[in-house]
Amino acid sequence: MSGIISPGQGVLFMKIGTHANEDLDDIIARKRREIDDAGFAMWGYGGNTCHPTTMVQPFAADRMEAGSSIVLCMEPMVSNHFAPAVRADEYSADGQTWEKIDPRINAVGSRYALLIEDLKEDAFDLPLGQTEVAVGPSAGRVGGRYIQGRVDKACLVVRDEPMRVNDEKHARSISIGYTAKLKAPYAVFLRSSGGG
Numbered sequence: 001m002s003g004i005i006s007p008g009q010g011v012l013f014m015k016i017g018t019h020a021n022e023d024l025d026d027i028i029a030r031k032r033r034e035i036d037d038a039g040f041a042m043w044g045y046g047g048n049t050c051h052p053t054t055m056v057q058p059f060a061a062d063r064m065e066a067g068s069s070i071v072l073c074m075e076p077m078v079s080n081h082f083a084p085a086v087r088a089d090e091y092s093a094d095g096q097t098w099e100k101i102d103p104r105i106n107a108v109g110s111r112y113a114l115l116i117e118d119l120k121e122d123a124f125d126l127p128l129g130q131t132e133v134a135v136g137p138s139a140g141r142v143g144g145r146y147i148q149g150r151v152d153k154a155c156l157v158v159r160d161e162p163m164r165v166n167d168e169k170h171a172r173s174i175s176i177g178y179t180a181k182l183k184a185p186y187a188v189f190l191r192s193s194g195g196g
Helices: 026-038 051-064
Strands: 012-014 041-045 070-076 090-092 110-127 130-135 151-159 174-189
Touching: 012 051, 012 174, 026 110, 041 174, 051 070, 051 151, 051 174, 070 090, 070 110, 090 151
Parallel strands: 012 070
Antiparallel strands: 012 151, 041 110, 070 174, 090 174, 110 174, 130 151
């Protein structure tokens, strides 16, 4: 396991691939440029398993209180996300107060975004059987049981040792290809100036 992943570590897991008609390699290169230019980038996503205010922000607060941090761990996959590339120009940490997005940052085709810095290629296997869901109605559930089917992202905590599971697929490892550090406020809402 990568040196950044240790017991108690917070892991925000996400599958990644083509998004809004842009190839993953191009997305990675663009996000690295944005980090160089603006100090951070916005990694867009959707779905409620990592909702900004009910999941990611409470997860980050809990990990900080525990003296830990959160690492975004991304598993590259084949993706067919060819939705229109609508560019967001405002963001909000709470869904109420909105701020303009730095024009050097390009956030497209998403409802939410993670604020990332230090995006790295980092190949290692993440043992899902040694993780558990950190927040929400599935808190405490083994990561390998939670991440399956259409669930492609999760707020996880690495345990001291693997959980006992009856089905080996729940103890499986997944191949991480990229990692990034998250910066406060960790996850935000996005919208275009047309509202939303």
